Amino acid sequence: MENSQEQILSEVTGSEYKYGFTTDIETELIPAGLNEDIIRMISARKNEPEFMLEFRLKAYRHWKTMEMPRWAHLNIPPIDFQQIIYYAAPKSRPNPKSLDEVDPELLRTFEKLGIPLEEQKQLAGVAVDVVMDSVSVKTTFKETLAELGVIFCSMSEAIREHPDLVKKYLGSVVPYTDNFFASLNSAVFSDGSFCYIPKGVRCPMELSTYFRINAANTGQFERTLIVAEDDSYVSYLEGCTAPMRDEHQLHAAVVEIVALDNAEVKYSTVQNWYPGDKHGQGGIYNFVTKRGICKGDNSKISWTQVETGSAITWKYPSCILKGDNSVGEFYSVAVTNNFQQADTGTKMIHIGKNTRSTIISKGISAGYGQNSYRGLVKVTKNAAGVRNFTQCDSLLLGDKCGAHTFPYLEVENDTAIIEHEATTSKISEDQIFYCNQRGLDNETAVGLIVNGYAREVLNKLPMEFAVEAQKLLQISLEGSVG
Amino acid sequence: MLVIKDLHIAIDGKEIIKGINLEVNAGEIHAIMGPNGSGKSTLASALAGREIFEITKGTVTFKGENLLEMSPEDRARKGLFLGFQYPVEIPGVSMVNFMKTAINEQRKFKGLEPLSASDFLKLMREKQELVGLHAKLTNRSVNEGFSGGEKKRNEIFQMAMLSPDLAILDETDSGLDIDALKVVANGVNKLRTKNNATIVITHYQRLLDYIVPDYVHVLYKGKIVKSSGKELALVLEEKGYDWIKDETE
Numbered sequence: 208m209e210n211s212q213e214q215i216l217s218e219v220t221g222s223e224y225k226y227g228f229t230t231d232i233e234t235e236l237i238p239a240g241l242n243e244d245i246i247r248m249i250s251a252r253k254n255e256p257e258f259m260l261e262f263r264l265k266a267y268r269h270w271k272t273m274e275m276p277r278w279a280h281l282n283i284p285p286i287d288f289q290q291i292i293y294y295a296a297p298k299s300r301p302n303p304k305s306l307d308e309v310d311p312e313l314l315r316t317f318e319k320l321g322i323p324l325e326e327q328k329q330l331a332g333v334a335v336d337v338v339m340d341s342v343s344v345k346t347t348f349k350e351t352l353a354e355l356g357v358i359f360c361s362m363s364e365a366i367r368e369h370p371d372l373v374k375k376y377l378g379s380v381v382p383y384t385d386n387f388f389a390s391l392n393s394a395v396f397s398d399g400s401f402c403y404i405p406k407g408v409r410c411p412m413e414l415s416t417y418f419r420i421n422a423a424n425t426g427q428f429e430r431t432l433i434v435a436e437d438d439s440y441v442s443y444l445e446g447c448t449a450p451m452r453d454e455h456q457l458h459a460a461v462v463e464i465v466a467l468d469n470a471e472v473k474y475s476t477v478q479n480w481y482p483g484d485k486h487g488q489g490g491i492y493n494f495v496t497k498r499g500i501c502k503g504d505n506s507k508i509s510w511t512q513v514e515t516g517s518a519i520t521w522k523y524p525s526c527i528l529k530g531d532n533s534v535g536e537f538y539s540v541a542v543t544n545n546f547q548q549a550d551t552g553t554k555m556i557h558i559g560k561n562t563r564s565t566i567i568s569k570g571i572s573a574g575y576g577q578n579s580y581r582g583l584v585k586v587t588k589n590a591a592g593v594r595n596f597t598q599c600d601s602l603l604l605g606d607k608c609g610a611h612t613f614p615y616l617e618v619e620n621d622t623a624i625i626e627h628e629a630t631t632s633k634i635s636e637d638q639i640f641y642c643n644q645r646g647l648d649n650e651t652a653v654g655l656i657v658n659g660y661a662r663e664v665l666n667k668l669p670m671e672f673a674v675e676a677q678k679l680l681q682i683s684l685e686g687s688v689g
Numbered sequence: 690m691l692v693i694k695d696l697h698i699a700i701d702g703k704e705i706i707k708g709i710n711l712e713v714n715a716g717e718i719h720a721i722m723g724p725n726g727s728g729k730s731t732l733a734s735a736l737a738g739r740e741i742f743e744i745t746k747g748t749v750t751f752k753g754e755n756l757l758e759m760s761p762e763d764r765a766r767k768g769l770f771l772g773f774q775y776p777v778e779i780p781g782v783s784m785v786n787f788m789k790t791a792i793n794e795q796r797k798f799k800g801l802e803p804l805s806a807s808d809f810l811k812l813m814r815e816k817q818e819l820v821g822l823h824a825k826l827t828n829r830s831v832n833e834g835f836s837g838g839e840k841k842r843n844e845i846f847q848m849a850m851l852s853p854d855l856a857i858l859d860e861t862d863s864g865l866d867i868d869a870l871k872v873v874a875n876g877v878n879k880l881r882t883k884n885n886a887t888i889v890i891t892h893y894q895r896l897l898d899y900i901v902p903d904y905v906h907v908l909y910k911g912k913i914v915k916s917s918g919k920e921l922a923l924v925l926e927e928k929g930y931d932w933i934k935d936e937t938e
């Protein structure tokens with residue numbers, strides 16, 4: 208019995224990573240290692256104004272005083288920060304005015320990844336910013352969006368073209384002192400996306416950024432900032448992939464969201480960084496700080512994440528619910544297969560009155576994967592009438608993997624109503640056989656069961672991506688069921 | 690349709706089916722009866738391809754092919770259906786999605802295009818009516834929170850959807866009230882053609898009033914110890930199994 212269960216699991220979770228190819232393109236690299244000169248070099252390459260260099264140097268000096276956090280339920284091998292290359296850029300022209308100026312090899316790469324850069328080939332209603340290694344390659348539909356006053360561009364461009372907005376909001380949600388990886392990011396971040404939705408505008412397209420690591424031995428440190436003015440709405444999606452390499456690569460991003468009165472921001476992630484091979488060789492170390500602030504009354508921030516990639520994931524998209532009646536949501540599916548490890552969850556900080564939050568976390572572990580949910584619900588003294596609902600489920604495929612939950616609760620106002628539910632389940636051999644008997648093979652059966660389990664979260668994704676995410680879930684578990 | 694010769698089945702090295710011969714032809718209905726633990730479900734599951742049951746000896750052909758070499762899903766796609774004695778719950782997977790996947794897997798196997806959404810829904814509605822399955826159940830997850838009787842009805846519904854050549858119904862009548870029993874039996878009868886066959890496993894003569902078998906077999910300690918016409922069921926109902934036990938021992 209154990210044997211056939213094991214066999215099913217290993218069949219279904221053993222498939223190859225589809226995006227593991229490398230692009231052969233001339234890349235401009237700076238020397239490996241980190242010091243003030245390197246930071247000056249990055250800032251100079253990007254023609255940044257003085258205030259940015261100051262920000263970076265302050266962050267760097269602070270980072271030097273910090274130590275890598277060890278509290279997560281992760282086994283993190285030592286990382287030599289002096290061996291990493293902090294800036295790598297494809298050598299074609301920056302800020303291409305038209306596609307003719309973009310290296311054809313790059314176009315082919317993104318075509319292969321299913322992200323065509325030609326606007327006419329794109330999914331209607333999705334604008335894309337494409338970031339390869341340290342720079343943004345192309346942003347589509349910029350002009351269309353500009354007519355509404357929506358700014359959607361690379362972070363480098365925003366720093367040059369909209370310095371006042373950047374100055375006002377960058378680091379306002381995640382200060383450069385926040386944590387080890389956020390400080391590192393603040394010092395060396397290279398590119399990312401900037402979105403600004405003006406007052407009263409409902410952004411008519413999905414805004415999306417696609418991140419790709421290509422160069423070897425480099426880290427990717429992107430920075431995303433989304434500002435939604437009063438009465439505005441935007442839905443934003445990020446996706447990411449990387450080549451298969453034997454060594455680990457570091458990815459440490461920071462995302463900040465600001466929602467003002469009555470604004471709503473929906474942020475969705477489909478994270479598919481290279482997870483490493485079956486034996487735990489290679490894969491991305493994904494250390495990410497994502498935080499949004501519901502600054503205005505009646506505002507709403509909603510995080511949805513489907514995490515299938517990376518060797519290690521350390522990530523807690525959070526909401527600071529400052530405005531009265533504001534709403535924070537966190538919907539997550541995290542898969543760990545083979546030797547992947549994930550420690551992920553959220554923080555909901557209730558400061559305003561009648562603020563509400565919902566947390567739905569679905570962990571799926573297979574192979575030797577270790578999956579932890581870590582979540583904090585905090586209700587401050589003056590936050591009356593707070594409500595939180597947390598549901599935290601774990602699904603185990605096989606008996607060598609693990610699921611852990613670490614819920615933290617800090618409630619200083621006794622009008623709060625907090626609910627917490629947790630379950631752990633397994634896919635039983637009876638369920639698989641039942642599916643087999645109706646004509647489904649093992650992979651289809653596991654895919655169906657896993658997608659059923661994750662449905663509540665997948666339903667929150669924009670339609671165009673929900674199907675993609677479903678397939679991804681199934682693929683990332685291939686070979687895990689036998 | 691199905692030819693079983695000298696079949697032996699073991700679990701964990703312990704022999705449970707100890708040499709069975711059985712031939713089921715198209716158009717026939719066979720009933721298998723027998724005391725608890727005699728091996729009825731074991732036989733049914735092994736025919737469906739459950740791996741924990743090891744075939745230690747014998748052969749089984751299904752529509753002229755070696756059944757024992759096929760994967761469980763291929764057996765299903767080729768037209769073998771098992772109505773489970775204990776249908777399992779699959780949370781989060783809607784009946785609609787489950788059935789759509791099952792039907793389309795079967796069609797793919799036969800080289801057919803997937804069913805269009807509207808044809809599929811039409812088929813669902815038609816079969817729901819046939820077996821009296823409440824529409825609200827098909828909107829729920831597979832068997833989740835279904836009552837015992839609803840689960841059994843759902844098995845017959847799935848059978849109707851997949852229209853198998855050979856259906857093995859393992860105690861589909863247990864847990865059904867008398868009205869449900871009639872509806873289910875009625876469904877089985879309506880689905881009956883001269884090209885398909887059914888094996889019903891049951892403890893009760895009552896079911897056989899509605900689904901009239903051509904043959905009744907008694908399974909006892911892993912062997913078929915008696916085979917006869919439908920009147921055998923009546924004798925069993927009246928006298929129990931003791932006289933057969935006496936005869937065989």
Ligand SMILES: Nc1ncnc2c1ncn2[C@@H]1O[C@H](COP(=O)(O)OP(=O)(O)OP(=O)(O)O)[C@@H](O)[C@H]1O
Pocket residue numbers: 700705723724725726727728729730731732741774
């Ligand atoms: N998974 C299993 N592991 C160990 N023994 C099993 C297993 N399944 C069945 N058996 C044993 O095999 C024998 C036959 O069981 P089976 O379920 O086939 O009987 P049955 O005729 O269907 O009984 P019932 O009328 O109660 O449904 C029993 O002794 C049972 O304990």
Ligand SMILES: [Mg+2]
Pocket residue numbers: 729730731774859860
């Ligand atoms: Mg039985």
